[in-house]
Amino acid sequence: MGIVLFHTTTYAQDKYICKTGHVYFISKTDIIDIDADNYNLASILNTKNGEVIFMIPMRGFKFKLPLAEEHFNENYIESEKYPQAKFKGKFINFDKIDFSKDGQQYVEVEGEMSIHGQTKKIKEAGIIEIRKGEIHAKSILKIALQDYGIKIPNLVINKVADIIDVKIDLKYEPFTK
Amino acid sequence: MKIKKTYYFFRSANRILFVRLIFPIVILFFLLITTPAFSQEEDLESLLEKEIEIKPELTIATFKSTRLINSHTIERMQKGDLDFRISHRFGEVNTGVYELFGLDYSSSYLAAEYGITDWLMTGIGRGTMQKTFHGFYKLSIIRQSSGKKSVPVSVSWMQGVSLNSLKWTNPERSNYFYSRLSYIHQLLIARKFNQKFSLQIMPVLVHRNLVHNKSDKNDLYALGTGGRYKLTNRLAVTAEFFYVHGLNNTSGINYYHPISIGMDIETGSHVFQLMITNSSGILENHFIGETTGDIFDGGFRIGFNISRVFTLKKTK
Secondary structure, eight states, rough: OOHHHHHHHHHHTTTEEEEEEEEEEEEESSSOOEEEEEEEEEEETTTTTTTEEEEEEEGGGEEESHHHHHHHHIIIIIITTTTTEEEEEETGGGGOTTTTEEEEEEEEEEEEEEEEEEEEEEEEOOOOOOTTTTEEEEEEEEGGGGGTTTOGGGGGGTTTTEEEEEEEEEEEOOOOO | OHHHHHHHHHTTHHHHIIEEEHHHHHHHHHHHHHHOOOHHHHHHHHHHHEEEEEEEEEEOSSSSSSSSSSSSSOOOOOOTTEEEEEEEEEGGGGGGGGGGTTTTTEEEEEEEEEEEEEEEEEEEEEEEGGEEEEEEEEEEOOOOOOSTTTTTTEEEEEEEEEEEEEEETTTTTTOGGGGGGGEEEEEEEEEEEEESSEEEEEEEEEEESSSSSSSEEEEEEHHHHHHHOOEETTTEEEEEEEEEEEOOSSSOOOOOEEEEEEEEEEETTTEEEEEEEEEEOHHHHHTTTOOOOOOTTTTOEEEEEEEEEEEOOOOO
């Protein structure tokens, strides 16, 4: 028992958490650009083994076009059925990352992304910046709707992009508990 | 001796308990100690799940449009959205080939409706029936929501006024302006049970300042109910029925309780609503008080509503 408790407490010091990360996405077409912001991205990063997890509540996406928000939730992402998107993965170049050194570092992450109830293996690149003990992370990625079983009806096919540009931006704080 | 003791232990009745309960626990402990990476991965996800607070979310899209078929729904235009509506009802199917089963006849209503805030909308329109001008507002009082403090239903309140602008049939009689007016007060209560099924109850009071006959009542109370069931994300079937208290059938014209079934088709910012209904009126004072179709005698008609939403003001 003592050994188990000891293990978990040491790990806790290596964990960093963010609950208010920013996700932005845009669907660009010739006819209309549809974009949304979400400030409820939650993530935990383990600097000891390079594991990272992201959770994004789908209802947290706020659109400039109210109708687009309704269609996003009701028709495309089906947020009642699949309330969140999830990414579970690891840093590939973990041995090269130094979390104690201030400055920017290039990172690569590999893992499983789940959106709309469908899971896909992905590999993405990003930037980590250490500033006064805080870890900032940024990434730009592309999501193909087809990969996650999101269908666009023929009638609006030229109003919704096949590939969505996504930007994430978050600031981790030491996880204490 | 020790070995023998263990042997006895296993022979005892406690053996089953040991194998089923204690042994797995011991194994689990070993697993936790020897493979931290495995337990770690499980941890990170559940750890984060514990940290996230699930925010209460307002239920959206209980219905696809601000109208179910003839009746209003609890839905309102969102702030800055303009809804341009065209509603059309053909004639009764039982009019036969000569009237092309009602297609030669038309009763229509054109409207512009706007969301002032996310909880208040207003609209104006014009209907061909009695050359009616109509204005209304709809207030969202309670929104259904999920989360810690969940609210089971959405409640909206609608009030409207209709102005009959037909020329007076008896110009020599003293006619007053207010005789042209009818008022509508309606409470709308709806619940979205799941992604597919929503149900609404809508009591309504229609007050007509002037009625056709002395025996007609000025106040009509009606209790309506309606619902929708989504077949796919963009296709739904709908139905509504009003029981109207105090319909007067003594003056030669028979009035009936309005009943309709319909279909909602959504394509981006358009919603098409196709329906079969026994009322030619599109406004409350017409379909509550002056529905003349007897469904048991082929007295129903086809019709459609088209709603096109334009976003005039983007949020933020």
